[in-house]
Amino acid sequence: MTAERLSLDDPYTVPTQHWHALADGRVQCDVCPRACRLHEGQRGLCFVRGRVADQVVLTSYGRSSGFCVDPIEKKPLNHFLPGSSVLSFGTAGCNLACRFCQNWDISKSREIDTLSQAASPEALAATAQRLGCRSVAFTYNDPVIFMEYAVDVADACHELGIRTVAVSVGYMNPAPRAEFYRHMDAANIDLKAFTDAFYEKVTFARLPVVLDTLEFLAHSDVWFEITTLVIPGHNDADAEIAAECEWLVEHLGPDVPLHFTAFHPDFKMRDVPATPPDTLRRARRIALASGLRYVYTGNVHDPDGQTTTCPGCGAAVAVRDWYVIEAYELGDDGRCRHCGTPLPGRFDGPAGTWGSRRLPVRLGRAGAGSPH
Numbered sequence: 001m002t003a004e005r006l007s008l009d010d011p012y013t014v015p016t017q018h019w020h021a022l023a024d025g026r027v028q029c030d031v032c033p034r035a036c037r038l039h040e041g042q043r044g045l046c047f048v049r050g051r052v053a054d055q056v057v058l059t060s061y062g063r064s065s066g067f068c069v070d071p072i073e074k075k076p077l078n079h080f081l082p083g084s085s086v087l088s089f090g091t092a093g094c095n096l097a098c099r100f101c102q103n104w105d106i107s108k109s110r111e112i113d114t115l116s117q118a119a120s121p122e123a124l125a126a127t128a129q130r131l132g133c134r135s136v137a138f139t140y141n142d143p144v145i146f147m148e149y150a151v152d153v154a155d156a157c158h159e160l161g162i163r164t165v166a167v168s169v170g171y172m173n174p175a176p177r178a179e180f181y182r183h184m185d186a187a188n189i190d191l192k193a194f195t196d197a198f199y200e201k202v203t204f205a206r207l208p209v210v211l212d213t214l215e216f217l218a219h220s221d222v223w224f225e226i227t228t229l230v231i232p233g234h235n236d237a238d239a240e241i242a243a244e245c246e247w248l249v250e251h252l253g254p255d256v257p258l259h260f261t262a263f264h265p266d267f268k269m270r271d272v273p274a275t276p277p278d279t280l281r282r283a284r285r286i287a288l289a290s291g292l293r294y295v296y297t298g299n300v301h302d303p304d305g306q307t308t309t310c311p312g313c314g315a316a317v318a319v320r321d322w323y324v325i326e327a328y329e330l331g332d333d334g335r336c337r338h339c340g341t342p343l344p345g346r347f348d349g350p351a352g353t354w355g356s357r358r359l360p361v362r363l364g365r366a367g368a369g370s371p372h
């Protein structure tokens with residue numbers, strides 16, 4: 001997949017909807033606020049969308065960087081079908097350019113090898129069903145840039161009773177966002193920091209767009225949780241964490257789960273140390289004090305920070321260690337077994353028993369057939 005070979009004859013290239021022509025002859029992609037303005041043959045910043053035959057196309061429909069069965073807690077989602085397994089996959093490219101990217105081999109890849117697996121939406125949904133996964137997650141890179149493929153996969157999954165999860169940075173324009181989330185059951189949104197200066201300098205994006213997405217989701221049927229990757233010296237000040245949590249309580253309510261996860265040095269930020277577990281615990285204390293009820297630490301062993309507590313009686317209703325549920329005291333409908341208080345989330349039956357396993361899956365080799 002190279003910039004020179006953009007062509008509608010490519011079986012993985014499909015037309016898209018969210019774009020318009022400009023008076024100067026360029027076409028503008030309207031999926032995200034990057035607003036890439038493209039000449040014929042050019043690709044957008046995300047690399048997977050580009051212009052061919054005077055329209056914006058998606059060049060990675062039906063191609064993946066890999067498939068893996070994960071615990072749903074790894075997305076991370078702690079209040080969505082707990083303990084179940086999820087078939088995760090991603091493509092290539094990203095519409096952000098985070099200096100601390102933890103998946104840069106995928107998100108910044110321009111190599112055909114990254115997209116070496118092929119899967120039609122129907123094949124993907126059937127694979128999830130065969131493997132006993134209760135959901136499929138669009139993850140590793142941001143699904144907004146391959147939304148046409150993600151939406152078709154979601155529809156195929158729903159036909160089989162399999163739910164869909166978007167892991168996203170929430171950097172998307174309102175019209176495509178509304179269309180995309182009509183097809184999603186759950187989401188985890190990265191809230192990378194709580195200053196516009198950080199977003200502009202470190203991710204080359206804007207904070208207000210992400211906050212808009214969070215407010216949009218709060219008024220939708222999509223179950224969503226939020227993740228903040230805590231980076232020492234960059235977004236870990238008490239005042240910033242407090243401001244973030246106060247905004248979440250005020251605009252989304254106290255029931256939205258928030259995950260503070262540990263940074264490890266990567267990509268262009270190798271000079272920054274890994275996040276000490278105590279920093280995550282401090283962030284969690286600040287969040288709980290601000291009124292959020294479900295605050296978790298991630299990427300560390302911290303049973304306290306990974307336990308869900310009933311807001312009614314204070315019982316520990318889901319005790320976790322990393323991705324493993326060690327004790328579970330919720331009924332099939334998500335009510336506390338001790339006092340009957342319903343926990344927020346999507347609960348449907350007993351907790352799953354997938355544990356912390358990670359199972360790589362091969363579907364097909366790209367180039368071996370048409371994805372349509």
Ligand code: SF4
Pocket residue numbers: 029030031032033034035036043044045046047049050094095144145
């Ligand atoms: S989705 Fe990609 S091509 Fe479209 S505006 Fe965003 S970065 Fe540019």
